[in-house]
Amino acid sequence: MVVVVKRNVAGLVIVFVGAAMMQLATSGTYLRYVKPGMRWMLLAAGIVLIALAVTDVVVRSRQTHDHGLPRAAWLLLIPVFALLVVDPPALGADAAQRQSPVAAKPAKPVDPQGNAYWGDESHGPKPMTVRDYAVWAVWEKETMQGRSFQLTGFVTPAKNGVWYVTRIGLTCCVADGTAFMVEARGQAAPPKNQWITVTGKWAEPTKRVDGDVAALTVETVKPVAAPVNPYE
């Protein structure tokens, strides 16, 4: 067996790539890079790759001719090394700082009104996704005015003590990650990338050259653990 296996670099590379994909899918680490829906695709692809490598090893032990590895195939090991050595984190404040905090106008006006949605407001601040707040606070001012909200996101510091409660939105993978940012007023900035839950009141959006940025007058800041799926 050892003699056979020794010759099969291709099988080795494929096994590692397949194992890395299955490890990502089973450990939940894949949520740092892609949408939750990719899990079964990753598992299936991992199984197919490992099966391919195993049959290759078995079949080649019965054959005399041997093909090595195309040179390009070595490159497949780079992402595996990146995972093993760098352990890339989920996108955070650094990625958000590269984008504008302005929320794009929604394609169709989303309508958060209606008593059913707002429920009984005596229970305290309304929990809302940062994504929705960042858009509605700018484009649905009338509804948002005077209400209290609760947001969970990470801290993105900017110039002059300004900081944002931030969440990254994904549609497919991190390549299309869009930062949704809400300017937090009235409290000192916690450390960069710290996950927090804040409560506060709607505030008049900040005007910028490229548009308006949602804002919140923060009353309480509570550090929390990062959620399982860091994206919205």
Next chain:
Amino acid sequence: MTTAEQETAESSESAESPGSSIAFTATLVLLVGAALFGRRLFAGWFTDDGIRTWATMFVGVTVQALPFLVLGVLLSAALTAFVPASFFAKALPKHPALAVPVASASGVVLPGCECASVPVSAALMNRGVTPAAAIAFLLSAPAINPVVLASTAVAFPGQPKVVVARAVTSLAVSMILGWLWLLTGKGGSWLKMPKNRHAHDDGKFDVFRSAMLHDFLHAGGFLVVGAAAAATLNVVVPRAWLDHVAGNLLLSVVILGLLAVLLAICSEADAFVAASLTQFSLTARLAFMVVGPIVDVKLIALQTGTFGPKFAVRFAPATFVVALLASLLIGWWLL
């Protein structure tokens, strides 16, 4: 190419057998070593935020694309091994100029990202389908399949004309490029025809297995190059400069086309990104969605690996220009 030449070509591009036991041991030691001690050894090395963001993007693009590549090589190996060449001869019209639109329309049946369509169209050429038709399929499959059109409809609620415009433009671009290929008439010398491996005495299963192994190893390596390029551009190109060009129609079409090439967003997601670029006209955003699935840095790398660099340097710019012109025309007509 004779069989002997093929063998030589193969061994020259591969890590030959005598060295491979050393290569194997070294690779194994490195990988296991990295798995066990990598994070501890390099703990202080990759702390820069920019590098970590880059690594996340790089791994993210790779992880997103690999399952689709596996699907693609699975299908292409099945086409190579189990579908007789005579099937395609019967299914497609004899005349290449007529085969092109049929191939374009049949792109509807391959649901998935653009990474899957490259190995599949290589397998089609391998099975004797005229390259022009295979190219038409390569361009239409990632753009007009039901998954992509459905996600476009979701991203642009209440604007079915965007879905129609996208389907029509992508279909038109794929046919035009197929016909252009026929017109130039000398495409054969640019194209590194995918090799028909193990076509001889081996059984069907063996053909399937070795075709899949070869395609995955080859395309996978180039996919990694493309993912690295996309990650770099994603981190380096500031999105703020987009706002300065949004006003000018012609310029904005070109810029969003270029953005689609650089960002390499998979075709199932690009509609959502296009929808968020609200400062741009619908025509410019149409260009973004038409270019994305057919030319981007990841695809150029994949095509270089599969069809050869001579093909890629001609094909990518031609596709880009035709896609922009078609988007302008159909955007002006429909949007």
